[in-house]
Amino acid sequence: MPPSPALLTDRYELTMLAAALADGTADRDCVFEVFARRLPHGRRYGVLAGTGRLLDALADFRFGDEDLAALQEQGITDPALLAWLADFEFAGDVEGYAEGELYFPGSPVLAVRAPFGQAVLLETLVLSVLNHDSAIASAAARMVGAAGGRPCIEMGSRRTHEEAAVAAARAAWLVGFASTSNLAAGARYAVPTAGTSAHAFTLLHDDEAAAFRAQVDTLGTGTTLLVDTYDTMQGIRTAIEVAGTELGAVRLDSGDLGLLAVQARELLDSLGAHRTRVTVTSDLDEYAIAALAAAPVDGYGVGTSLVTGSGSPPPAWSTSWSSGTACRWPRPPRGSARWAGASPRCAGTTAPAPRPPRSSSRARSALRTVTAVWSCRWCRPACGSPTRTRRPGCAPRAGTTRRCGRRCPPRPGRCPAASRRSIRSTGDQGADRGGRAERLLRGRQPGRRRRRGRRAGDHGARRAGARARGVRARRGHP
Template identity: 70%
Template structure:
């Protein structure tokens, strides 16, 4: 077993468990749902990410001796609850949207069914993963839309916590980025890695030419040389003189990028380096990338804006109890009714209706509770959105690891093609398609 994730939780989840074990409600079958009330930042769609990470973390949600000792020493729960936790393993069912799928307000992104005791204590873990990764993936998708066919590289590890940096690289790759600078993401998740040299490399050497000659000797003429440590024009001329007209690329990390990129392209062509690519990496976000659409830029490197969600660092998802079972087996829908934070009770089955392949609505069918797979929406061109992720505590391994990341990336590329054209605009607006709730027949 990997390191336990059992204390990746908030205290109130365990105090609720403790009280439920005392009053006899711990074994009630319950349905919990993860959804977003709105799309933060008035964006037009969201992207689900983190599912594959979450599944492995749920599997490792076990209480070992160290975790139990901490709970006992801090007097967080009583002895009976410690005995329950010593044997804890999530044995319920989880279904949800595929990783890489699009979501909208009210989409039932993840549904957990199990006893109250086994499901409620997963709330913080579920939300911490999905809120972070989905925020990054949504920002990355917007940047990918702005970049068009030009590749994007994730370069934000130095602007995030060490674990978050790896998760961000993974999420960005799923949503359309081509590579990451983070080696841990490459090893763990199969994300292609890239990188050559920083300004420190040039400053280390006595001259810029010495630095370039050393880099070319090590990495070949196809490398990318960073040409703006000193004077950009001189840097480009030196780069071509050292590497020849077969130089792979130059990187620009400062200045008025549209103007600088245009000037560098002219200079490269004059020097005969017509195939040398230009990469830009200076504080980019989706709007800066869109502004460079007409510039002679071949690829982008994005750091700070990406790993902070480009101004929206969380997806705003919540985890709510939506149905519970009575002792006679009947299900009852339950929901909050508080102002501004009301939820919709009942188990949900979700479908995306389409017209000639273009998404038109997020159709959510609601019932008190039903068994089995999601029902047909009775729409001739609807696509079911939920898939089984965990069945009776057993995880579908195809969603995990590098193969799960590759599948999520491919799925995202497919479903983004369904979006209506207005969904690709970067301006603040309403969701690209409405969410419609319908009671089950």
């Protein structure tokens, strides 16, 4: 049985709780929302996981005698706080997305409605579980999509913490992985388990045939034989000789997997083993799986990349307050991501609903149409648009048609202020930054004039030439 999750929190949750108990605000009802601030680079969506594990941990969230003694050893000795924790039992409501649902930045995936004192203790546990499991599920979903219907096996237990391996196997299975190699995940969550042998088993025997024979005698002909310990093609021939053409599968764990899969399939077909599958492993991720889409591969085994989130850190989960109900109590400004700070739900108040928050400059620009805007202070006043407008304005030269449908009147002289203003999306801004970086690498700095400097060798040559001319002049030579 796993240990109690009561101490899986940060100390500052208890310090806030102690202060709230002292001033009488710990019993105010609050609504807390969990959301992702942003996604890892290159991701367009995330997959939620961990809600089931969180609810199981919430049922066991109690402070026993050992937990309270551990708190006292760490200097938490407030009598009122310890007495409150001894009687703690969560009595709030939790609602949110189902596991396996997609989420996007800013979407509230979980809401907790409870008094402040109860809800604040859950912050660290909630974020920890959702951070880890959602990172695994998001990476696993990308791998399942790249596999195109071919089964994937989770086998990353030895690449992460022992308890994290169990949670990773569960999250991968939720989004479509066929099985796992972790027996604890099979025992706790009924995830199908699978596994055969490693290279050490083959090296244990005198030759490859003896190792294959021992495995087939124990597990039957439907097992999967690892054939790349010595020579891959010879290993396939030996496997068919031992197990026959009804062999379940062969596994490739090294080398050029795409080329070896083609050669293995051709060799198996030539030997009459048309039903024998080809399974590949060896540091696969969603990109490697997609690269093997055209290869005759029947299954994938994924380990390191899966349990580490495929190289991407977990999403930046945070907590904040929902809009809630009107309340006479002051509420912190919207926009700052905090767990504690929900507006109390006070019965009997008649205060008007809070005014919606002002959006940031980035949010305001995102609401506008993503389009290029030509603006010119010479011809813009003619169409009646304000000076600092970002709506489609005039064309850059007089006499041409504006975006508003009118034509710019002729103006004396050349228009020096014609400029292109663009309301760009995030991707466009990134492309602009990339272009500026490329220009800087090539020595072309935008908005600056290139200085024609000479290298140190050039200055040395000039000084040497001046000295030579001075010597010739002193000797009387022209």
